[in-house]
Amino acid sequence: MVKIDLKNLKVEARKEIKKTDNLKDLDEIFKKYLGKKGEITRIFNSLKKLSPKERKKLGEGANLVKREVEEMTKERAKELQEELRKQKIEKEKIDVTRPGKKLEIGHLHPLTLVQREVEEIFQSMGFSVIIGPEIETEWYNFDALNIPKDHPARDMWDTFWLRNNQKIPNPKSQIPNKSQILNFKSQKLLLRTHTSPLQVRYMEKHQPPLRIIVPGRCFRHEATDASHEIQFYQLEGLVVDKDISGANFKAIIEEFLKRFFKTDIEIRLRPSFFPFTEPSFEIDIRRKKGKWVETMGAGMVHPKVFEAAGLNPKNWQGFAFGAGLDRLAMLKYKINDIRLFYSSDLRFLKQF
Numbered sequence: 001m002v003k004i005d006l007k008n009l010k011v012e013a014r015k016e017i018k019k020t021d022n023l024k025d026l027d028e029i030f031k032k033y034l035g036k037k038g039e040i041t042r043i044f045n046s047l048k049k050l051s052p053k054e055r056k057k058l059g060e061g062a063n064l065v066k067r068e069v070e071e072m073t074k075e076r077a078k079e080l081q082e083e084l085r086k087q088k089i090e091k092e093k094i095d096v097t098r099p100g101k102k103l104e105i106g107h108l109h110p111l112t113l114v115q116r117e118v119e120e121i122f123q124s125m126g127f128s129v130i131i132g133p134e135i136e137t138e139w140y141n142f143d144a145l146n147i148p149k150d151h152p153a154r155d156m157w158d159t160f161w162l163r164n165n166q167k168i169p170n171p172k173s174q175i176p177n178k179s180q181i182l183n184f185k186s187q188k189l190l191l192r193t194h195t196s197p198l199q200v201r202y203m204e205k206h207q208p209p210l211r212i213i214v215p216g217r218c219f220r221h222e223a224t225d226a227s228h229e230i231q232f233y234q235l236e237g238l239v240v241d242k243d244i245s246g247a248n249f250k251a252i253i254e255e256f257l258k259r260f261f262k263t264d265i266e267i268r269l270r271p272s273f274f275p276f277t278e279p280s281f282e283i284d285i286r287r288k289k290g291k292w293v294e295t296m297g298a299g300m301v302h303p304k305v306f307e308a309a310g311l312n313p314k315n316w317q318g319f320a321f322g323a324g325l326d327r328l329a330m331l332k333y334k335i336n337d338i339r340l341f342y343s344s345d346l347r348f349l350k351q352f
């Protein structure tokens with residue numbers, strides 16, 4: 001007769017059941033003992049070959065082991081299920097006190113920031129913000145601003161001319177009369193070299209008193225370097241009323257520069273020349289007794305410009321100014337190369 005060590009069987013089963021760490025293995029172990037061909041099942045199957053006495057003894061013993069294996073399996077299954085449940089909870093737990101993930105969000109370009117800031121300051125002083133076309137006619141960009149063809153002053157602006165064969169009516173008037181029709185010229189188109197054309201465009205349509213600023217992109221056909229770009233931004237200003245003087249200009253521009261640079265600054269006006277202003281001056285600023293730096297051109301609106309816009313220069317006075325927005329931004333943020341603004345270099349852009 002085969003000696004069957006029930007005690008050892010039970011010890012082995014218990015060890016294996018305890019060691020399992022998942023329900024699938026547990027199922028396998030259960031089958032190993034109590035499946036169709038399981039070790040304990042085999043004992044039951046062999047009982048019929050035994051004598052009644054032996055059968056009773058082994059049967060009872062095997063039954064006990066069977067119940068115990070069943071019991072242990074059930075127990076272990078419960079434990080494993082509980083572990084699974086805990087793991088699941090742990091995995092799905094949300095710690096609401098943890099700081100959120102920081103999303104990278106975009107931001108405005110430094111020139112846009114500066115433009116908005118400048119607009120806000122001037123708006124608070126009663127100026128309207130006006131925009132105009134980047135493709136201009138020769139008339140608005142030059143002639144109407146008292147810069148006739150072949151005038152040496154045109155050399156101040158290296159111009160991108162457009163190759164156009166279009167005939168554009170002389171835009172002095174929207175609805176031309178007969179003599180104006182005879183006067184129609186083929187207008188050459190160009191990329192505006194400054195924002196000054198908007199002085200004329202605006203005064204044609206709006207009766208003074210008026211106060212406007214015109215931020216916008218301009219273009220010049222020149223070699224680029226740290227302080228020159230073929231595209232850049234300007235800020236034009238125009239104030240027209242019955243009684244406007246250079247003193248009004250100085251007060252307004254001083255207020256603007258102080259608010260923009262957020263420090264006390266000194267300003268100085270130097271005589272200069274622009275065809276569309278008389279007298280003309282250049283405005284320099286300095287901070288903390290430092291070096292004088294040029295910030296903008298300005299002057300009293302030239303009578304020819306009023307005339308070009310259809311206003312009687314005897315009735316109106318005004319001042320105008322033109323500043324480089326890039327230049328203002330460079331001074332404010334101590335940037336030494338204008339080309340950085342147009343470089344799309346994130347190392348530069350992310351600083352704003």
Ligand code: DAH
Binds near residue numbers: 195236276296298320
């Ligand atoms: N348009 C001039 C330029 O681009 C700047 C300027 C100077 C504008 C004097 C003005 C002004 O309105 O009065 O160089």
